[in-house]
Amino acid sequence: NIIASEPLDKVWAVVIPPDDSASCEIKQISLEMYNDGTGKYTADCRLFFREGSYNILIYAKDTAGSVSDPKQISISQLIDIQAVKGDINGDGEANLTDAVIALRVMTDSAKEGDVRWNYPASGADIDGNSSAGMAEAIYLLQYVAQLQ
Numbered sequence: 001n002i003i004a005s006e007p008l009d010k011v012w013a014v015v016i017p018p019d020d021s022a023s024c025e026i027k028q029i030s031l032e033m034y035n036d037g038t039g040k041y042t043a044d045c046r047l048f049f050r051e052g053s054y055n056i057l058i059y060a061k062d063t064a065g066s067v068s069d070p071k072q073i074s075i076s077q078l079i080d081i082q083a084v085k086g087d088i089n090g091d092g093e094a095n096l097t098d099a100v101i102a103l104r105v106m107t108d109s110a111k112e113g114d115v116r117w118n119y120p121a122s123g124a125d126i127d128g129n130s131s132a133g134m135a136e137a138i139y140l141l142q143y144v145a146q147l148q
Contacts, residue, residue: 006062006063006064010061011033011041014070018051050118051079052076053074054076083122085123086136086139088114088116089116098140099140
């Protein structure tokens, strides 16, 4: 519950995944949330693939530019969820969209958010180099053509 003197301009959440002992860096992602028409803000989030506790900080900004203190919640994921091999964008499918993203990565024309934020740790990487590229593009094109 957020009380604001001005209408809300933006609501977003910062998701902090469980600590990854293989990395010293805390990886976090910001999700923009949308009013569902009832005054509640929601976001489609497919980030909870690794077992553990995720901390979520929810912020709001009103039209005057004032930003709220964060509202913190935690979500526990009880089991690891293995990613689909080749699913570069994290939508749960390996398809032509992922192949195009791999080609965009190779040509430095990928947009922010094209590649899932957790790609290196997700299990979706084809050749184990922690980067989308030629191996993923070839695999995905063969997969879509049902040659894989």
